[in-house]
Amino acid sequence: MARDYDVIIVGSGAAGLAAAVAAADAGASVLVVEGEKRVGGSSRLSGGHFYAAGTSVQKEAGVADTPDAMYEEYMTLNQWLVDPAVVRRYCDLSAPTFEWVKGLGVKYPVEGLYCSGVGSVPRGHPPEGEGEEVINVLDGHRSHKGIDVVLDSRVTGLVTNDEGRVTGIRIGDDEASCGAVILATGGFGNNPEMIRKYLPQASAGGDWNWYIGADGARGDGLTLGQAVGGVIDGHDRALILATPGFSRDLEVAMPGWLMMVNQQGRRFCDETAPYIVIAGLLNKQGGHAYAVFDEETRAAARRSPQFQAYWVNDVLEQKADEGRIIRADTLAELAAKAGIDPEGLQGQVERYNADVEAGEDTAFFKQSPMAPIRTGPFYAVEIRPAILCWTGTGLRIDAETCVLNKASKPIRGLYAAGETVGNLHGDRYIGGGGSYGPCLVFGKLAGENAAKYAKELND
Numbered sequence: 303m304a305r306d307y308d309v310i311i312v313g314s315g316a317a318g319l320a321a322a323v324a325a326a327d328a329g330a331s332v333l334v335v336e337g338e339k340r341v342g343g344s345s346r347l348s349g350g351h352f353y354a355a356g357t358s359v360q361k362e363a364g365v366a367d368t369p370d371a372m373y374e375e376y377m378t379l380n381q382w383l384v385d386p387a388v389v390r391r392y393c394d395l396s397a398p399t400f401e402w403v404k405g406l407g408v409k410y411p412v413e414g415l416y417c418s419g420v421g422s423v424p425r426g427h428p429p430e431g432e433g434e435e436v437i438n439v440l441d442g443h444r445s446h447k448g449i450d451v452v453l454d455s456r457v458t459g460l461v462t463n464d465e466g467r468v469t470g471i472r473i474g475d476d477e478a479s480c481g482a483v484i485l486a487t488g489g490f491g492n493n494p495e496m497i498r499k500y501l502p503q504a505s506a507g508g509d510w511n512w513y514i515g516a517d518g519a520r521g522d523g524l525t526l527g528q529a530v531g532g533v534i535d536g537h538d539r540a541l542i543l544a545t546p547g548f549s550r551d552l553e554v555a556m557p558g559w560l561m562m563v564n565q566q567g568r569r570f571c572d573e574t575a576p577y578i579v580i581a582g583l584l585n586k587q588g589g590h591a592y593a594v595f596d597e598e599t600r601a602a603a604r605r606s607p608q609f610q611a612y613w614v615n616d617v618l619e620q621k622a623d624e625g626r627i628i629r630a631d632t633l634a635e636l637a638a639k640a641g642i643d644p645e646g647l648q649g650q651v652e653r654y655n656a657d658v659e660a661g662e663d664t665a666f667f668k669q670s671p672m673a674p675i676r677t678g679p680f681y682a683v684e685i686r687p688a689i690l691c692w693t694g695t696g697l698r699i700d701a702e703t704c705v706l707n708k709a710s711k712p713i714r715g716l717y718a719a720g721e722t723v724g725n726l727h728g729d730r731y732i733g734g735g736g737s738y739g740p741c742l743v744f745g746k747l748a749g750e751n752a753a754k755y756a757k758e759l760n761d
């Protein structure tokens with residue numbers, strides 16, 4: 303039967319474009335359909351870091367690393383609440399895919415290599431020109447290979463035949479036929495209804511919530527896949543970063559001079575811990591906490607390259623005047639206003655001050671300079687996880703990127719890759735590059751597999 307294309311890819315982010323290039327390289331005729339007016343989605347806005355083990359860049363930096371080590375860390379960090387077969391595939395293919403992307407022309411300077419997660423092995427590979435450059439390089443290859451792209455065309459449905467095999471896409475009343483479809487529509491950060499349904503943890507942010515990604519992240523892949531029998535996996539998984547919420551600035555680190563306590567008045571972490579740790583810990587404190595400091599510390603908080611939006615003396619004073627920050631003459635009054643246990647707060651402050659004096663954080667081993675909490679007025683700044691960066695709930699795939707149905711069987715002709723996939727990410731984001739990496743790995747793999755499948759159909 304004549305088909306319009308071998309492979310149709312829905313979405314043109316890192317996953318979709320990697321799939322397109324790989325499918326064309328495997329000899330398929332390919333169409334990329336993009337709902338927005340330009341290619342790239344959230345991938346274009348992203349840092350584009352690639353979390354990978356065993357790369358040439360690591361070797362050049364003298365870092366010994368293996369997919370086995372990456373797998374062990376990934377599974378342990380996520381308490382095995384992820385799909386081992388899919389994670390294993392990512393770990394095994396991370397370095398070969400990284401070299402493929404590098405070979406296409408993306409530059410990953412060796413000086414950029416860093417520990418992007420919580421482990422001591424540097425696996426974060428930032429590209430020159432960030433995610434935008436990765437998209438430009440991939441799109442350049444797409445164009446060079448003559449792969450068709452249609453923009454401003456949101457796919458509204460999948461076409462199936464009598465056997466339930468996916469045979470095409472629908473855009474309103476128009477249809478295009480193909481041997482296989484790859485869903486690469488990104489996440490659902492821009493879909494409040496899906497956030498309510500799949501991401502209960504986002505309720506902690508309340509009206510402070512905002513999403514940093516692309517407009518097209520409406521979760522269409524989840525809807526399209528489910529309509530043909532695909533199942534959703536990875537409930538309530540996302541990266542939601544901590545913020546005092548004064549404005550929509552992506553400034554997520556906290557200065558070492560503040561002390562953060564929960565409602566019991568207790569510290570629960572090193573306040574300068576990596577963002578992937580703080581976000582999860584805030585949820586465990588009931589979804590919010592308070593940064594506490596005194597007047598002397600507030601007055602001394604100067605602007606710096608790292609802290610410009612929130613943790614600066616004039617901003618803090620203004621927010622306190624506006625009633626957005628709690629200010630009180632005594633710690634007891636501060637605790638009462640914030641609803642913090644007064645005894646807990648008093649005891650915690652005494653212990654913290656003793657540590658400051660001794661020059662050592664004996665509870666959480668914070669390395670940066672700390673400040674005592676002594677001179678009123680005192681301040682309590684509410685912190686919530688409210689900056690939604692990435693969603694991890696999505697379609698369940700197997701290790702070959704086939705979308706699975708309720709019976710754990712592949713839906714024939716349907717593949718998925720990128721943020722639209724749900725069984726790769728656990729409760730903890732693995733670290734910088736932990737989404738872009740798998741987008742490229744599974745995008746490429748989906749392209750290869752879909753091309754092979756479509757060609758075999760043609761035979």
Ligand SMILES: Cc1cc2nc3c(=O)[nH]c(=O)nc-3n(C[C@H](O)[C@H](O)[C@H](O)COP(=O)(O)OP(=O)(O)OC[C@H]3O[C@@H](n4cnc5c(N)ncnc54)[C@H](O)[C@@H]3O)c2cc1C
Nearest residue numbers: 313315337343344345348349457488518720721735737738
């Ligand atoms: C500011 C920012 C920084 C980040 N930094 C990093 C980082 O450094 N490292 C990291 O690992 N992750 C990072 N992330 C996350 C990561 O970039 C994304 O998870 C990843 O790029 C998603 O890629 P994707 O291809 O799955 O989706 P996207 O890049 O979002 O592409 C999906 C595309 O599908 C289109 N689409 C959706 N529905 C339809 C439809 N029905 N029909 C047609 N087209 C449709 C969308 O318009 C979009 O263009 C960051 C994210 C943001 C927003």
